[in-house]
Amino acid sequence: MQTNDNTSQSNSTSKSRPGEVHWVVKMNHRNRTASWWIVFLILALQFHATGRDTTAWVLMSLQFLVYPHVVYLVARHARAPLETEINNLRLDDFCFGLWTAWLGFPLWITYLLVICGGINLAAFRGFRGALEAVALSAAGAAVSVAWFGLKFEPDTTMPVTALSMACLTVYLLLFARGAYFRALSLSETRHKLKLSEQALQGQLEAVHALQAQLTEQANRDPLTGLYNRRYLNDSLRREFGPGARTDQSVAVLLVDIDHFKQINDRDGHSAGDQVLKQVATLLQQQARANDVVCRYGGEEFLVLLPGLEVDAALSRAERYRQTVSVPGTVIAMDGAVVTLSIGVAGTTDKAVNPEHLIDRADKALYLAKSNGRNRSVLFAETDANVSVT
Missing domain, CATH: 1.10.274 (Enzyme I; Chain A, domain 2)
Known part of the structure; x- marks a missing residue:
């Protein structure tokens, strides 16, 4: 007979270390x-x-x-x-x-x-x-x-x-x-x-939050806070990839700040940065929840508009342009108002290569600049069909 001090032990009892009595x-x-x-x-x-x-x-x-x-x-x-x-x-x-x-x-x-x-x-x-x-x-x-x-x-x-x-x-x-x-x-x-489980859960949540923050930072332009081209490419794959709705139109606005180099040369890069940030703010404020507003290049922005017909996209472009060109809306340099040139392109054919769609918007932007800037141009297959407002 013996008085057992541990009544719930089983064969799974932990082993003793070498040289130590169990x-x-x-x-x-x-x-x-x-x-x-x-x-x-x-x-x-x-x-x-x-x-x-x-x-x-x-x-x-x-x-x-x-x-x-x-x-x-x-x-x-x-x-x-x-x-x-x-x-x-x-x-x-x-x-x-x-x-x-x-x-x-x-x-x-x-x-x-x-x-x-x-x-x-x-x-x-x-x-x-x-x-x-x-x-x-x-x-x-x-x-x-x-x-x-x-x-x-x-x-x-x-x-x-x-x-x-x-x-x-x-x-x-x-x-x-x-x-x-x-x-x-x-x-x-x-x-x-x-x-320990709660502490570990807290650490996991912190890690997930940090991962989300790092992912967000990796997808954002550090100056303007807009999405960058990496995020744009992911968005384009979702819109044009397998499983995308084939009956939904997609439009693209390619936005360029007119004479931006002159602003930098005349007023300095700090002033140029302020213009970029305020234009970015305006584009983001007037965007819908599912629109994707990106900084596409130095002074270029791209707005991806899922589900928007080209006519509505052209109207959006005009609203952007007219809002910016109002005196006092964005920084005026020596009394000169900052203006925008915008190329517009759209499609309902999801078989179209997204790079080809952006190329169309780029050609329309080129026409906007060639025709005097501060205007919105809708891409057409022939120059005769280009719509200039």
């Missing part, structure tokens, strides 16, 4: 040594009452005083200490069966040894372990009966009964105490794991 082996050695001294005293009282010879006393001393240290050494030096210790518990139960049958099944001693042995093995093997302990005790009893014959002397003296009851009470209390502290330890471990 904690289960140490625990069981301590408990077995202490509790079996009490059993020795109980049997000594029983022997005194029933009158046993010297051989019985020697065997009892070997079993309950020497045996605990022998099985400890065996488990300590075994390759699989935990499994060896569980086998030691099985051997305990078998020996308990031998002793109870040889003593004639004294009621309190038999109950004490069998129930405690069953609880010990159940702590490591569950209900199956309890049944296994009972079976091993029965096997030990059967061997004893076969060798020494069947005796049935269930009565015990009052001291033996009282000490057995006290021993069983202390054993169950210690077992409950071990279970209680084990439950506390598991609760603390779960709490720490929960805190």
Whole structure:
């Protein structure tokens, strides 16, 4: 019998480090040594009452005083200490069966040894372990009966009964105490794991937020805050790639700031940057939620307009141009208002290469510049069909 301090351990108990005694082996050695001294005293009282010879006393001393240290050494030096210790518990139960049958099944001693042995093995093997302990005790009893014959002397003296009851009470209390502290330890471990999980979740969310921020930064022009050509290419693949709606028109505006080089040369690059940022703000403010406004080049911007017909796209271009050309809307350089030239192109044919669509807008922009700037031009297949406003 032993008082097991950890009632919920199983074969998955963590292994000890090389050179270190497994904690289960140490625990069981301590408990077995202490509790079996009490059993020795109980049997000594029983022997005194029933009158046993010297051989019985020697065997009892070997079993309950020497045996605990022998099985400890065996488990300590075994390759699989935990499994060896569980086998030691099985051997305990078998020996308990031998002793109870040889003593004639004294009621309190038999109950004490069998129930405690069953609880010990159940702590490591569950209900199956309890049944296994009972079976091993029965096997030990059967061997004893076969060798020494069947005796049935269930009565015990009052001291033996009282000490057995006290021993069983202390054993169950210690077992409950071990279970209680084990439950506390598991609760603390779960709490720490929960805190660690929350911290890890927070770190993952921070990583995801950082990834989103880096992705956003990689897709944005650092000066104007508009999307860059990388993001534009991704948007074009979505509009013209597999799965895109074939009945939805797509329009493109290619916007150029007129005489931008003169602004830089005359007023400095800082003033030029201010013009770029304010034009970018205007383009973004008048865009729809699904429009894509990009900085396409130095002073060029591209506005991708999904689902917009070319006539509506031309109207949008004019609204941009007229808003910018109003005095005071954007920085005026020496009284000169900044103006825009815009090329417009559109298609309902998703088989059209998106680069070809942008090339059409670029040709329309070229015509806008050639025809005096500060105007919007809609691309047509022939120069005669170019619409200039």
